[in-house]
Amino acid sequence: MLSCVGYAATAANAPLAPIAFERRDVGPDDVRIDIAYCGVCHSDLHQARNEWKNTIYPCVPGHEIVGRVAEVGSSVARFKKGDFVGVGCMVDSCRECTSCKEGLEQYCEVGFVGTYNGEDRQGRGITFGGYSSAVVVDQAFVLRAPDSLDPAAVAPLLCAGITTWSPLRKWKVGPGQRVGIVGLGGLGHMGVKFARALGAEVVLFTTSASKVEDGLRLGAHEVVLSKDPEAMAKESGRFDFILDAVSAKHDINEYLELLKRDGVLVQVGAPEEPLPVSVFSLIMKRRTFAGSLIGGIAETQEMLDFCGEHGITSDIEMIRMDEIEAAYERMLKSDVKYRFVIDMTSMPASA
Template sequence: MCEACNQKAEILTREGESRRSFLGGTAAMATAPLAAAALSSEAKAQEAASPLGASNVQSWAAFDTSGSFAPHTIPRRAAGPKDVVVEILYSSICHSDIHTYKGDWGMPTFPLVPGHEMVGRVTGVGAEVTKFREGDIAGVGTMVDSCGECANCLADREQNCLNGTTFTYNSPDKISGGVTYGGYSKKIVVKEDFALRIPPGVDLAGFAPLLCAGITTFSPLNHWDLQPGQRYGVIGMGGLGHLAVKLAAAKGAEVVVFTTSKDKLEDAKSFGASEAYLWSDEDAMRRQMGSFDLMLSTVPVAYPMQPFLNMLKLDKTLVNVGALFPIEGAHGMMMGFGRQSLAGSMTGGIAETQRVIDFAAHHGIAATYEMITPDQIGAACEKVVRKQARYRYVIDMTKA
């Protein structure tokens, strides 16, 4: 428990004196069992009635690698002085959720409650919270805690915390014990430092995917400093890729999409791409050689990357944010002659995530999505795997 929580817990008697001092006195020693019972009963009553109290929450969980989701009750901790309680309205499906329950990155802890793209209404705030008030709209993304003290945290890169980031689900829970549970649920309790402000007037369901897909595709634009007029290639146009197109087009880049789905060619142009090509179009692929200032791969599985590396100008970079597996088909000699770079990136820090939210609100950008209800999660995940999503599935948690 943090120091602030200890301090607050010391003021528990009706007379306002320290509980520790009260229980240390002679009279208190004689009546300690009765006092403790009364305090325990009162605390439980207050906890049950308070929006800040611990609670059991409805969620939808995977119980094995098959992806069959079912209702499941999970515990949410009582809110501390710096916590906010968020009633989740919308939570979207990320391909990372699917990789996790399938065990692609190592066997998860079941029951697993995924979800790291969520938007909801603040229903409770701790006594020391300054960023939110009850009734505000907040978002929660890929992480819920970090040490806050290491060099990376101090540089607003909490996702790279040197002492271990706490991710939103299937991560060791340093506060409550066990593992963290994500946004396929009715409520979450999170430190205010890891909650994002959602501007008024936006499409809340369309903003949920910005909490992962948005920041994951926005962060490389900042780090590799994409400039207006530069040529930017987006490889794969699914949940991440379609937001990559929208965000880069809003920055004034010349966006070119490469997809394996013919029906996405026109979609790409409607999202802001100036050109779109099928991977199977060999002539078009050949014409792109040495023409890009920056490329982004959003494809969630490994594939030969050298044909796309060949499209980079001298000293330029292809950034992989999709396939979190061993990279295939990058040829050292060819990369050397072109002095091309193959880089990796992931989610951004909290400050940068707030930046993409504000950028999207300013430019009228939101995810393109299909709304589903919680009982459709399993089927929707399978459609994502089969590349049938257009382009994000958002779960309406108000239908839980």
């Protein structure tokens, strides 16, 4: 077994603290990765504090993992020691259902195995995530990361990046389209970057005047303050596609009204309360209101390759491992531009 040190929550009201635990030995199809950086996702906070009521303790969060290959199994040919690789939100799936066979493992009909707080399909217990020194993952769920990019800023691409990339690709966003991005946070800032790089005309919608300048810097052609009724009215019926990355309660119908006939609004933000939808917002213009969940392994690799070609990374703020609780509190206040990343050299040598 592989001895590891990680940061874990041991109860919903307990701060994360060092823990010693063991990973499985490297099997024929496995890759062992020495973790260099791990992004901090809002879902880490939800799981650590059992806000979704499904956390199994101890819980080692983290599913935006990058590092170097330290060891490969006897059947692994795609990776070698020293390769720069990543692991996202999944480490396994049934691999047999229609979704898995189509490369959409995130929609596995049995349920994908989460990188942490997931039940291992081989009966090896509950998975532990990237707030740790190393991880062992089946090669089918390991991704090749671009060596040309800042490795720390690559980490959030494994969740925030693919969550926004997948719907943009599914609905074929590109040149000649007017695309709206709602919200400028960890997800939204990646949506702006990707939509611009794909050749669309990009409009950012935000409630905060303080984000106008940053929205333009990140690639938006225009920024609209969504609290301004006149500004919103001017955008009515002008959009081919809108990506909504807001997780707070808001009026979705305001954005549906901005779509052209046959326009599509995709929700990737996850508000805690249901969003009431006016049916007439949909039927009068044959509009579509859809949702999207992360992305499959193949499209995650496609996204990473695209980022390497276009020099795209996440805007990040680096933290030490022992600063994670403070980072969580700042996340609750939306006080981060735009993703925290943990430097794993700050991980203690022992628990």
